[in-house]
Amino acid sequence: MLYDAGFKSNGRFYAQSSAMLGMIPKHYRKGGLHEVLYFAVAECSLGTVLVASSExxxxxxxxxxxxxxxxxxxxDRFPKAELIGADADYEQSIAKVIGFIEDPNRGLDLPLDVRGTAFQQRVWQALRQIPAGETATYAEVAQKIGQPTAIRAVAGACAANHIAIAIPCHRVIRNDGSLSGYRWGIDRKRSLLSREGKDN
Incomplete structure (x- = not known):
């Protein structure tokens, strides 16, 4: 059960929120002005993956x-940032991400730079509390963040997520248990849930 795994524990939810690093808000609003982002593109079992990191x-x-x-x-997301193709040292980071994609149960031992509105970040924090192999409905996530009527807004925050799998919006489903839209495609969502041990 989802709640048995600790998803309903507000104490755990807020205690772990500080682990999500974030960009200075004014930089986020300015599209990454005066920032440098390193990125690399690789292939994995889900297709092509791009990983980008700030300091x-x-x-x-x-x-x-x-x-x-x-x-x-x-x-488009960081129009004013300086984007630099990553060097050999960065390959270790993308290798960790690909390993995480292939086996989400292993976790991702990399810090995250999470960028979004205050509401989006609350939703994304809640998503990170859903264990691999479990799912939650949009209504459950809305309840979790203390805004039970904000179901559509929760869905919007899931759609705005730019850190696939590490912020596991693929673990959010409809009230009837069926799969809903996924930014990177329903087939990828189904594949991720399957490899986490959750069949849909």
Whole structure:
């Protein structure tokens, strides 16, 4: 059961929120002005993956089919940042991300640089409390953050997530247990849940 795994524990929810590093709000609003982001693109079992990091941690994990599309997505998100193709040292980071994608149960031993509105960050913190192999409905997440009527807003925050898998929006499902939209495709969502031991 989801609640038995600790998802309902407000103490754990807030105690772990400080682990989510974030960009200075004014920099976020300015599209990464005066920032440097290192990025790399690689292939994995889910297709193409782009990983981008700031000095604080991983700022984006994007999934898709075409490298150029993912790079454009990164450019659109950080239009004023300096984007630098990563060197050999950065390969260790992307290797960790790919290993995490292939086996989400192993966890991701990298800091995150989480960027979003205050509401989005509350939702994303709640998502990180859903254990691998478990799921939650949008209504349960809304209840978790103390805004039970904000179900559509929760869905919007899931759709705005740019750190795939590390912020596991793929673990959020409809009230009837069916899979709903996923930024990177329903097939990828189904595959991730399957490899985590949750069949849908």
């Amino acid at each position: 604080k941690g991983v700022a984006s994990i994007l999934l898709g089919d075409e490298p150029d599309t993912l790079v454009r997505d990164l450019q």
